[in-house]
Amino acid sequence: MTAATTPAEPAITVDVAIVGAGLVGGTLAVALARHGINTLVIDRLDPAATFAPAFDGRASAIAASSQTLLAAIGLWPHLAGSTEPIREIRVSDGDAPFFLHYDHALLGETPLGFMAENRHYRLAIAKAMAAQREHLTVEAGRAVTGMDDGPDRITLTLDDGRKIHAQLAVAAEGRDSKLRELAGIGLTGWSYPQTAIVATIGHARPHDSIAHERFLPAGPFAILPLPDDAGVRRSSLVWTERADAAASYLALDDARFLAEIGERVGGFLGELSLIGPRFSHPLGLQFAARYSQGRLVLAGDAAHGIHPIAGQGLNLGLRDVAALTEIIADTRALGLDLAHPEGLARYERWRRADNLMMAGVTDVLNRLFSNDIAPLRLARDLGLAAINRIGPLKKFFMRHAMGTVGDLPRLMRAPQGQPGRSA
Ligand SMILES: Cc1cc2nc3c(=O)[nH]c(=O)nc-3n(C[C@H](O)[C@H](O)[C@H](O)COP(=O)(O)OP(=O)(O)OC[C@H]3O[C@@H](n4cnc5c(N)ncnc54)[C@H](O)[C@@H]3O)c2cc1C
DSSP states (O other): OOGGGSOOOOOEEEEEEEEOOSHHHHHHHHHHHHTTOOEEEEESSOHHHHTSTTTOOOEEEEEHHHHHHHHHTTOHHHHGGGEEEEOEEEEEETTOSOEEEEEGGGTOSSOSEEEEEHHHHHHHHHHHHHTTTTTEEEEESOOEEEEEEOSSOEEEEETTSOEEEEEEEEEOSOTTOHHHHHTTOOEEEEEEEEEEEEEEEEESSOOTTEEEEEEETTEEEEEEEEEEETTEEEEEEEEEEEHHHHHHHHTSOHHHHHHHHHHHHOSTTOSEEEEEEEEEEEEEEEEESOSEETTEEEOGGGTEEOOGGGSOHHHHHHHHHHHHHHHHHHHHHTTOOTTOHHHHHHHHHHHHHHHHHHHHHHHHHHHHHSSOOHHHHHHHHHHHHHHHHOHHHHHHHHHHHHTOSSSOOGGGSOOTTOTTOOO
């Protein structure tokens, strides 16, 4: 029977409908349900498919403040066992003698962040969702085909013809957001002439929980520590390459691909091996013209997509999650409509400036470092060396990387007395 001839099922009515159960939408669904908000989350994918190593080979650097959020909403216990703490970050400019070294010990005991494979994060979301059944419904393998934004409610139409009524809908479908398009919210942005090649490597020597970022002329090359798997020491690579050269690297056989990686990694990890498939992501920056319209609000990459140079795209999305959860919970406590314009305006004010600033910082860093122009190299190397030597400046940048500065939502503030708390 086709969807069109299916007998009409009664519409589902919830407080909040989220479209996109990725890392941002899935985390938001768990957070809202934990706050007693009746939530429905829709994703076009079957979650089981997203747990496979071949689905998404990326691992994400989860900043300290994002970890605080995940702990506060009960998601962290499902993920913690699959993460690796980041205790140090070493930033170097090619083979220049200057480098920048962040050591978590400078600020306390808390790691700077944690590395988690995206597939493990997805699995943790599924487990945390299963614990929230009272307030959470999951519609997997379904897409939204229509949206009707009315004065009293917003109605989403699923591809099987069913209707979802909600006070508020959240677009969390990533960069190609269908709801953003249906609402006619424009985008600003540009493509970078770069592609991120992602791979997981095994290595003979331990990584000692240190993340490395090497600025090479084609773009940053990141070596990020992962937990051992069945006794194999592992790291995740994000190799930013010129877009016109990436395809030829991706087409190399395993031995030659590994040799290219070996040249860029250097010898400090010992003998290398390739684990699992290679992935590639074209890079670009995009920014939505508005974060809300009527009863629709945008979160995560649907609102802002940035360069991965600083590993902050997901962390910004998680800050959207924490801010939106706080605003929705406060609005509910006041007995107001969850799409109350003041709440949505507060969200836009709160998140837009922070997201724009990070988009700008990553754009400038990428332009400054992804080249081999001698005067620029000298200037940036002196800059790295200066930050490395000036303690307060270094701590300032470390706190930014940890996400513990600025106007943090309640869910991201570390409990009193715990290291990593914003000053
Ligand atoms: C190479 C690389 C490395 C990165 N590393 C880091 C890092 O270390 N740290 C960090 O903070 N960020 C990192 N990022 C950024 C981060 O991956 C993204 O910001 C993050 O994944 C965005 O999550 P999201 O949930 O908003 O969107 P997505 O992850 O794109 O999820 C969107 C979800 O919506 C679903 N969907 C889409 N359309 C529809 C539809 N029409 N109907 C129903 N469902 C739909 C999809 O199936 C998907 O599940 C990196 C990015 C890249 C490219």
